[in-house]
Amino acid sequence: MTPIDGQHFDELAALIAVASNGSFVAAGKYLGRHSTIISKRIASLEQRLGVRLVERTTRQVQLTDAAKLLAEKYRVATDLIIEAQDEVVKEAAELSGRIKLAFPATMGRLWLAQQISSFMSMYPKLELDINYSDNYVDLIEGGFDAAIRIGHLSDSRLLARKLTRHKRILAASPRYLKQFGQPHTPTDLLVHNCIGNPSLQSYPIWRLSDGDNAEAIRTNGTLLTNDSIAMLEAARAGVGILGAGEWLVAQDIEQGKLLRILPEWTFDGDGGIYLVRPSRHYVSARTEVFVNWISSLFQPSPWSN
Numbered sequence: 371m372t373p374i375d376g377q378h379f380d381e382l383a384a385l386i387a388v389a390s391n392g393s394f395v396a397a398g399k400y401l402g403r404h405s406t407i408i409s410k411r412i413a414s415l416e417q418r419l420g421v422r423l424v425e426r427t428t429r430q431v432q433l434t435d436a437a438k439l440l441a442e443k444y445r446v447a448t449d450l451i452i453e454a455q456d457e458v459v460k461e462a463a464e465l466s467g468r469i470k471l472a473f474p475a476t477m478g479r480l481w482l483a484q485q486i487s488s489f490m491s492m493y494p495k496l497e498l499d500i501n502y503s504d505n506y507v508d509l510i511e512g513g514f515d516a517a518i519r520i521g522h523l524s525d526s527r528l529l530a531r532k533l534t535r536h537k538r539i540l541a542a543s544p545r546y547l548k549q550f551g552q553p554h555t556p557t558d559l560l561v562h563n564c565i566g567n568p569s570l571q572s573y574p575i576w577r578l579s580d581g582d583n584a585e586a587i588r589t590n591g592t593l594l595t596n597d598s599i600a601m602l603e604a605a606r607a608g609v610g611i612l613g614a615g616e617w618l619v620a621q622d623i624e625q626g627k628l629l630r631i632l633p634e635w636t637f638d639g640d641g642g643i644y645l646v647r648p649s650r651h652y653v654s655a656r657t658e659v660f661v662n663w664i665s666s667l668f669q670p671s672p673w674s675n
Contacts, residue, residue, distance in 0.1 A: 384401070385440065385441050386444050388408065388431060389437070393431050394406075422434055424437060465496055466497075466656070467654070468497040470501075471518075472500075472509065472512070473517070475598075478502045478518065481673065482667075485672070493659060496656055509646065516660065518643065518646075518664075519643070520536055520642075521641040523644060528647065528648060532643070537616045538636055538637050539619065540632050542611045543605060544629055546608040555632075557585070560589075563592055563610035564590060564613065565593050565594075565605060565611065566591050566595070567596060567614075569596040578637045591610050598618055611631065617643075
């Protein structure tokens, strides 16, 4: 069966309008279209279905029995669609209660905090209790409804939905590259100042891959910090080469504050950004709508737009 497209919907609307108003002219006025457009829509629908719908005379338009039946079925279907929309709007307005969430501190502030207002405007009676922290939080012990996690998951008690790929890339400021040169191979990193992140499982090794080849580089640098914003600020200032999640550096690369280096290489494997929940049992409607909303937010990921 051919799917219903926009033109088909226009044809259905024209038929219902003619059935309700008795003529092409009246139907056109009702829909805000010229009567000739209404006539063309009906003719197109007749051709699509292979059924005569209208008997045309110089004075009037007479619907065939098939058209009357079709118009009534369409009207019922339209009423059901309107009713479904009204129910969804009503349900959204009536959802209430608190959702307790845990977001990674830096990514949450950069990409999620600015989006939360749109969710709250959709569900005005919901209350959000959001913990922004890069420290691990126990969802079950802390009573959290859901959390965003970055990297590789280890807690088997949690249900996880992968929102998007987590890709770590390399970047440096134009100032740094002008002063110290552009690395062309992973081994070139050995003579560069690489900003260290001790929270990485492989630190101080950067395990680089271009899909076909792998390199393990023991990095060296004069700055070591586990704070993402501190690393980003240092890279902007020309301190050294930053290896970090694409989400952290995407805006700076777009604005030209940082340049991606060795663009064909990523490092520390291909983790993910996940939405995790304690259990699929007894999931509240308010948590379910948040899960669906946050999932749509990452299709594509905000920094890919």
